[in-house]
Amino acid sequence: MDLRTLQRQAFEYFVAEGNPANGLVRDSDRPASPASIAAVGMGLSAYVVGVERGWMRRADGVARTLAALRFFRDAPHGPELDATGHRGFYYHFLDMDNVRRAWRCELSTIDTALPIAGVLASAAYFDLDTPVEREIRDAAEALYRRVDWEWACDGGPAVSLGWRPSRGFMPYHWTGYNEALLLYVLGLGSPTHPLSSASYDAWLSTYQWKRLYGHEFVYAGPLFVHQMPHVWLDLRGVADSNMRAHNSDYFENTRRATLIQREYAIRNPKGFAGYGADVWGLSASSGPGTGERLTAEAPFWGYRARGAPWGPDDGTLSPGAVVASLPFAPEVVLPAIASMRERYPAIESRYGLRCSLNPSCPADDGNSIWVAAHHHGIDLGPIVVGIENHLTGRFWELMRRSEPLSAGLRRAGFGGGWLA
Numbered sequence: 001m002d003l004r005t006l007q008r009q010a011f012e013y014f015v016a017e018g019n020p021a022n023g024l025v026r027d028s029d030r031p032a033s034p035a036s037i038a039a040v041g042m043g044l045s046a047y048v049v050g051v052e053r054g055w056m057r058r059a060d061g062v063a064r065t066l067a068a069l070r071f072f073r074d075a076p077h078g079p080e081l082d083a084t085g086h087r088g089f090y091y092h093f094l095d096m097d098n099v100r101r102a103w104r105c106e107l108s109t110i111d112t113a114l115p116i117a118g119v120l121a122s123a124a125y126f127d128l129d130t131p132v133e134r135e136i137r138d139a140a141e142a143l144y145r146r147v148d149w150e151w152a153c154d155g156g157p158a159v160s161l162g163w164r165p166s167r168g169f170m171p172y173h174w175t176g177y178n179e180a181l182l183l184y185v186l187g188l189g190s191p192t193h194p195l196s197s198a199s200y201d202a203w204l205s206t207y208q209w210k211r212l213y214g215h216e217f218v219y220a221g222p223l224f225v226h227q228m229p230h231v232w233l234d235l236r237g238v239a240d241s242n243m244r245a246h247n248s249d250y251f252e253n254t255r256r257a258t259l260i261q262r263e264y265a266i267r268n269p270k271g272f273a274g275y276g277a278d279v280w281g282l283s284a285s286s287g288p289g290t291g292e293r294l295t296a297e298a299p300f301w302g303y304r305a306r307g308a309p310w311g312p313d314d315g316t317l318s319p320g321a322v323v324a325s326l327p328f329a330p331e332v333v334l335p336a337i338a339s340m341r342e343r344y345p346a347i348e349s350r351y352g353l354r355c356s357l358n359p360s361c362p363a364d365d366g367n368s369i370w371v372a373a374h375h376h377g378i379d380l381g382p383i384v385v386g387i388e389n390h391l392t393g394r395f396w397e398l399m400r401r402s403e404p405l406s407a408g409l410r411r412a413g414f415g416g417g418w419l420a
Helices: 003-016 037-053 058-074 109-125 131-146 181-189 197-204 223-231 241-245 250-267 319-323 330-343 377-391 394-399 403-411
Strands: 089-091 162-164 209-212 215-218 357-362 369-371
Touching: 003 037, 003 377, 037 058, 037 109, 037 377, 037 394, 058 109, 058 131, 089 109, 109 131, 109 181, 109 394, 181 197, 181 223, 181 403, 215 250, 223 250, 223 319, 223 377, 250 330, 319 330, 319 377, 377 394
Parallel strands: none
Antiparallel strands: 209 215, 357 369
């Protein structure tokens, strides 16, 4: 299977698991799964790639995109318990049909950043002077301008993780290096309710630089943390003050994180089955267990953000996170994709690759390894866009034309490279 085939199979998730009537996309392909707003952001970005590649007619891409943007623009918005969002932010999970808050979930700041990034990708791509494409651009601007990033700081410098109508803001904030780089760039670029430069400086001040296996980098354990901002942000050769001080940039930092993951698997300090130079990839993913901690009776976790080298690690690997590393270290990723597919054919699926496997855990039949039964949209989106950026760089080129993103990068102190 070539990369284009793998990319198209991942793209088909967003067609099959999306609701064309309202643009929502299921969090996973489990029966009765609600939508996740993060999967919607991935879907909007995937439609851009699909139209560009000829897998979807432009008219169909416009229709699905416009359905999503109209939904977010017009859905009930306010502090009510069953609203869709509040202050420009949206609830993490929404019912696919009645489009209201699901599972008593939080109003998520990071999960709102992902659909907003997808909305901006749609506005950049659908640029024809037609009524429907003008409506996409107008709706995208309205949605971006509505997000009250300043409110989400809850009076402090850093952005809160989320808010619930019955409890208010969550007590935790986005500090330390993590996927919130995208959130801060979007917030800084806002023309209506921007984050302050002090907010970004407060975030930078909590970075932890480490030297691991001969590589110096700003530390985060799971691969998705490093990869997520790069889905939309072209960070090659551009740097903020922190990266300039270390003579690096976030693209190079993610490359180093990828190489560290591979070296961790080679060293395999916990002795898990399968780990090696071409079998690696710790990230957020489903796992074989149902508990939330290791015990003698249940030695595997369920869904968890796994990371290297300090864990958590229970032998569960994420093939999709390996594929999403393609733009950063193709020389180690391509052999890993080939090896994992050859050694573990059960990871092949109609959407390309299943989200996780654990060679240390037997399947229920006792004769094979555990492989996740379902897929998650948030895992498949970075595959669609990551392969495109690796092969052509066209999606990054598109996003460089997005004024909100370039404005946010400049306000964060980024310079050099294409920003110059």
